[in-house]
Amino acid sequence: MSVTAAKGFTAAGIAAGIKESGQPDLALVVNQGPRLAAAGVFTANRVKAAPVLWSQQVLKGGQVSAVVLNSGGANACTGPEGFQDTHATAEKAAAILNEKEGSLGHSAAEIAIASTGLIGVRLPMDKLLPGIEKAATELSAHGGEKAAIAIKTTDTVHKTAVVQGDGWTVGGMAKGAGMLAPGLATMLVVLTTDADVDATGLDTALRAATRTTFDRVDSDGCMSTNDTVLLLASGAAGVTPGQDAFTEAVRTVCDDLARQLIGDAEGASKDIRIEVINAATEDDAVEVGRSIARNNLLKCALHGEDPNWGRVLSAIGTTSAAFDPDRLNVAINDVWVCRNGSVGDDRDLVDMRYREVRITADLSAGSETATIWANDLTADYVHENSAYSS
Amino acid sequence: MSVTAAKGFTAAGIAAGIKESGQPDLALVVNQGPRLAAAGVFTANRVKAAPVLWSQQVLKGGQVSAVVLNSGGANACTGPEGFQDTHATAEKAAAILNEKEGSLGHSAAEIAIASTGLIGVRLPMDKLLPGIEKAATELSAHGGEKAAIAIKTTDTVHKTAVVQGDGWTVGGMAKGAGMLAPGLATMLVVLTTDADVDATGLDTALRAATRTTFDRVDSDGCMSTNDTVLLLASGAAGVTPGQDAFTEAVRTVCDDLARQLIGDAEGASKDIRIEVINAATEDDAVEVGRSIARNNLLKCALHGEDPNWGRVLSAIGTTSAAFDPDRLNVAINDVWVCRNGSVGDDRDLVDMRYREVRITADLSAGSETATIWANDLTADYVHENSAYSS
Numbered sequence: 001m002s003v004t005a006a007k008g009f010t011a012a013g014i015a016a017g018i019k020e021s022g023q024p025d026l027a028l029v030v031n032q033g034p035r036l037a038a039a040g041v042f043t044a045n046r047v048k049a050a051p052v053l054w055s056q057q058v059l060k061g062g063q064v065s066a067v068v069l070n071s072g073g074a075n076a077c078t079g080p081e082g083f084q085d086t087h088a089t090a091e092k093a094a095a096i097l098n099e100k101e102g103s104l105g106h107s108a109a110e111i112a113i114a115s116t117g118l119i120g121v122r123l124p125m126d127k128l129l130p131g132i133e134k135a136a137t138e139l140s141a142h143g144g145e146k147a148a149i150a151i152k153t154t155d156t157v158h159k160t161a162v163v164q165g166d167g168w169t170v171g172g173m174a175k176g177a178g179m180l181a182p183g184l185a186t187m188l189v190v191l192t193t194d195a196d197v198d199a200t201g202l203d204t205a206l207r208a209a210t211r212t213t214f215d216r217v218d219s220d221g222c223m224s225t226n227d228t229v230l231l232l233a234s235g236a237a238g239v240t241p242g243q244d245a246f247t248e249a250v251r252t253v254c255d256d257l258a259r260q261l262i263g264d265a266e267g268a269s270k271d272i273r274i275e276v277i278n279a280a281t282e283d284d285a286v287e288v289g290r291s292i293a294r295n296n297l298l299k300c301a302l303h304g305e306d307p308n309w310g311r312v313l314s315a316i317g318t319t320s321a322a323f324d325p326d327r328l329n330v331a332i333n334d335v336w337v338c339r340n341g342s343v344g345d346d347r348d349l350v351d352m353r354y355r356e357v358r359i360t361a362d363l364s365a366g367s368e369t370a371t372i373w374a375n376d377l378t379a380d381y382v383h384e385n386s387a388y389s390s
Numbered sequence: 391m392s393v394t395a396a397k398g399f400t401a402a403g404i405a406a407g408i409k410e411s412g413q414p415d416l417a418l419v420v421n422q423g424p425r426l427a428a429a430g431v432f433t434a435n436r437v438k439a440a441p442v443l444w445s446q447q448v449l450k451g452g453q454v455s456a457v458v459l460n461s462g463g464a465n466a467c468t469g470p471e472g473f474q475d476t477h478a479t480a481e482k483a484a485a486i487l488n489e490k491e492g493s494l495g496h497s498a499a500e501i502a503i504a505s506t507g508l509i510g511v512r513l514p515m516d517k518l519l520p521g522i523e524k525a526a527t528e529l530s531a532h533g534g535e536k537a538a539i540a541i542k543t544t545d546t547v548h549k550t551a552v553v554q555g556d557g558w559t560v561g562g563m564a565k566g567a568g569m570l571a572p573g574l575a576t577m578l579v580v581l582t583t584d585a586d587v588d589a590t591g592l593d594t595a596l597r598a599a600t601r602t603t604f605d606r607v608d609s610d611g612c613m614s615t616n617d618t619v620l621l622l623a624s625g626a627a628g629v630t631p632g633q634d635a636f637t638e639a640v641r642t643v644c645d646d647l648a649r650q651l652i653g654d655a656e657g658a659s660k661d662i663r664i665e666v667i668n669a670a671t672e673d674d675a676v677e678v679g680r681s682i683a684r685n686n687l688l689k690c691a692l693h694g695e696d697p698n699w700g701r702v703l704s705a706i707g708t709t710s711a712a713f714d715p716d717r718l719n720v721a722i723n724d725v726w727v728c729r730n731g732s733v734g735d736d737r738d739l740v741d742m743r744y745r746e747v748r749i750t751a752d753l754s755a756g757s758e759t760a761t762i763w764a765n766d767l768t769a770d771y772v773h774e775n776s777a778y779s780s
Contacts, residue, residue, distance in 0.1 A: 023778075047715045047731070072509045077703050079716075079732030120733055130762045179687055179704065222687045222701075276780030295777050296767070297569055297685070302757025304776030311612075313467050314569065317437030318613045341437070342469030343510055361573045377686075379769035385687050386694030386768075389540025 002144025003158040005171030006194040010236025011143035013150030016131025018072035018117075024074040024150035026128065028135040029190055030097065031065055035235030036110065039202035040062035040334045041210050043227035049076030050083040051113040052226060053088065058112050064232055065110045067190055068093050070128060070153050071175070074115040076225040084214050085123050090375050092129050095137045099305055114188045114228045116153055116175060118183030144285045148173035154384065156264055161256035163249045167239040168195035174257040178266040178385065180219035181294075187261070189229040190213070191253060193246075194237035201243060206231045209251035216286070218293040219265040219375045229254075232388040261372045267381030270302050272374040274359045280366035284321035288361060289372030291315045299377035305352035307332040312359060313341070324364045329362035391532025391551035397424045397584035398624025401441065403540030403696045408462035408507075408514055408519025414540035415462040416518065417582055418525040420487065421455055425625030426500065428454035429592035431600050433617035438472040439466035441503040442616060448502050452589030454622050455500045458483050460600055463507040466615040469763050475513050475767075476503050486526045488504065504578045504618045505691030506543055506565060538563035541578050544774065546654055551646035553639045558585035558627040559667070560639045564647040568656040570609035577651070579604070579619040581643060583636075584627035589664045593631060596621045596715060599641035602760075603648045606676070609655040609685040609765045619644075657771030660692050661705035662764040664749045670756035674711035679762030680749060681705045689767035695742035697722040703731070706751060717754035723747060 005012050016026040031038075040059040042052050058064060068089055075082050084354040089110035097106040106376050115123070136381075138146075138206075148158040162171040176187030197205070210229055231250065262271050279285035280328055292298065295315040301308035309330045316328060332336035335350045357376075394401050401422055406416040421428075431448040432442050448454060458479055462755075465472045480498035487496040505513070538548040544567040552561040587595070600619055621640065631639075650756030652661050664682050669675035682688065685705040690696035699720045706718060720728035725740045726735075747766075 035538045045480055045704060045707040046709075046713075047703045047718075058577065074700070077732055079730065119698075119704060120728065122733070167453065208423070220686050222685055223704065225700075225704050225707060295612055296610050296771075298774050302776035303772065306776065308509075310467055310615075313437045314435060314509065314613065314615050316436040317615060323436075328437075338467065338510065342467055342472070343512070352452075378774045379773055380633070380684075380766055382690050382693065382772060385690035387697065 001162045001171055001172045001189050002075060002148045003029050003161060003171055004141050004161040004209050005194045006169040006234065008194050008236030009192045010139040010141050011147040012135040012138040012140065013146030014135045014138060019068055020356045025070055026068040026131040027147035027150040028137055028139060029067040029147060030139055031232050031234050033234055035196060035233055036063045036065050036201055036304045037197060037199045037233040038062060039199055039206045039208060039231060040230045043224055045223045045225050047211060047225050048088040049074050049115060049226040050078060051115045052076055053083060055087045055112040055228060058110060062113050063104050063110050064094055066097060067112045067230060068132060069114045069188055070150050071116050071222040072154050073121055073123045074119045075115040076119040077080060080120050082122060085125055085328050085357050088125065089113055089128060090316045093132050100136050102358045112230055115126045116188050116226055119225060128212040141353060141381050151175040152161050154178055154266055155235035159257055159260040160284060161253045163252045165241050165245060167196065168193060168237040168241055168271060170253050172253050172257060174261060176261045177264050179218060179222045179224040180217060180265060181221050186222060187227055191231040193233050195233060195246060196235035196238060197233045197246060201235055202231050205247040206248040208247050213251060213254035215278060216372045217258050217262055218290055218372055219262060221294040247289050257283045261377060265375040268379045269378055270357050270376035270377035272302060272376065273355045274372045276368055276373060277369050279368040280322040282370055284367045285368050285370035287319050288316055289370050290323045292317045292359065292361060293372050293374035296377055303376035306326065307337055307347045307352060309351040310335045313338065316361060321363065323363040327364035331360040333358050375388055391552045391561050392538045392563045392572045393419050393580050393582045394531050394534035396582045396624065398626030400529040400531050401581045402523045402525040402528040402530065403536030404521060404528060408460055411467050415460055416521040416525055417459040417540040418529060419457040419537060419538035420529055421622050421624050425457050425586060425623055426453045427587060427592055427623040428452060428620060428649040429589060429596045431596060435613045439522055440468060440476040440504060440616060441465055441505045443473065444476045445502040445618060448500060451520040452501050455496050456483055456487060457502045457504065457620060458522060459504045459578055459759045460615045461504060461506050461541050463511055463542050464509045464616050465505040465513050466509040466753050468503050468512050472512060473514055478515065478596060479503055479518060479604055483522050490549050501626050502620055506517050506578050508614055509615060512779055514617040517578060520744050540562060542564040544656055547623045549650040551643045553630050553642045555585065555635060555639050557629040558583060558631055560643050560645050562647060563579050565652060566651045567612060567654050569612045569614040570655060571609060571611045577614060577617055578712055579647060581621040583623050584628045585623060585636060586625035586628060587623045587636060592621050592623055594633065594641040596599050598637050599644040603641060603644035605731040606650050606682055606762045607652055608762055611684040614778040618624045652765060655765040656774045657768045658765035659768055660766035661745055662692060662746050662747045662749060662766065664762045664764060667759050668756055669685045669753045669758040670712040672758045672760055675758050675760035678706055678711050681709045682749065682751065683764035686767055693766035694745050697727055697737045697740040697742060699727045702751060703728065711718060711753065713753040714756045719752035721750040749772040
């Protein structure tokens, strides 16, 4: 279902030969209208890939007619030449789509680009540009699945999600398995809707949705140079939903995809749900959650099914959040192993056999809450990120 | 030579039975005077172990007559009972030392305590207190080596260092192999000198020395609840060195011990020297160095002997330091693999076979510099921190 679940979109996913393995590596998503509204959020990393710099400019216009996505190369840290490659990709896509449709409706300035793969290597344009031509011939209203497959890198499964509104639909696809600690977005995500929503409404919905979903995923503490989340509206359903209902649908799709990212994180054997409660502010709750999420010693302990709550306390202690060390409480899988900053219930009561681990950190400092999702740290993660370049 | 290299100190290290393995786990260091001056720096973690809270109070007086150190338990997150245990340890040590020396010279208020081991477990006081009695009978001017051995936890070797001044000596011991990213100190370190220096002079030297040594070690990004560095002066050499010469000697001993900590870090196969150059401020240089040091993907790549400079750039991009992404340069083992934020010299020229890896990050934003030491991330680290509680 993916990006073609909503009416007014076609998509394709093909193997252009960018990946040496011959696996699918190029996706094309086209908005057939009548509306071409779009919004996007991008990585907060100050070192941004060429396609991020390009797409940020495109999104300023609030219109996107097509998105070209490739795996097999991030086109990050590739200098002015890399930016030229992105520009050439948009020009090529516009020319091919206009030729195919016998129109001049596509302009490079309305074509977003997203790339993922190894940083610091130029893309093989001699393969990418012909690939766009091939993808254009395969565009279909049922192509969303293939597009989702073509953007995979170390992902073991492709990720899609769909929510039905009242006469309208929001769907999407995502990729991401490592370098997964987004500051504003995560890896590559394209969402589509046939609801008739303008760029401002899309932007409002997308920022609200990503703030509490992709922004709260922290698999390995490493923020990417390429994170991109796009939301495109075709208006083909002819229905304009209320902003709240629409935002909630977008949030639901984002949440679903974010959970799929965590569930497929590199080498992970545990999905860790960190709920920080009774914080003085939401920012405090997020800071504490992220500090726990990034503690390598805790991530190792949870991999070993050891409810080592001391490592949770030591992680909380490094933050600037409001709390009194003697009033901290911590539960692991609902057993309050730490009460008032000291030894609580018997840690042997904690059942650690399942993939999901729930950590509740009670700061006793207010009433704000945040939930962060993370993964454990495993020898498989080390192997996957040391045995070859990625 | 350790803590007994300087005149005026005795030490002992024994097995008190705190560790179930029966390995040495209790150390005692006694300042015989004539001076009892001392300074200390402690973890910046806001969750502080009972012995840290105790010793911070002791150090306010500027006098330390003895230090009791134990491995086998951190006495952190143990509540008021844990603090009472520390207090009782100091009282017991004072009583035993007074009895042994037939004096009333020792007061609990001048006895520093340091503990290391698992967080969230009470110490076995029925073993620790008799252990102090045993250690007191073994105190010797040659006991420094045994004391250094008794404070080991996951350390594979004990760590000592000595510098000779002009008629005076600075020596010391350290332990630490994991949870090693100090904010003001690292794990347990006791330094001694026979120079005749008052508490203010010691404090000046110690803060200056730790700021550019232990404070710039970041093995695994995890700050401990128990970090303690103490510097004790006996004055037994009867020489008062100039402050600069004394500070430099303390810095040299700290640097030596800090390097030994990195060289013995849990599971590590690489020691990574990260030199940030041409930063606008020293704080910027430290922030960038620490961000690179904590990037799990880079740590994995270096373990795999892959000079993956894109991961260095992505780490720099997450900081708030002053830089222009297009003016960043990165060298790995002196090969400038990234120039002007883009592809530089051939990465195949980088020789990664040796244990030490040198990363140079040139921010092109000023003239300040900082060096951070880190380790790679390995399957052995994961195993060591997941297979059992520590």
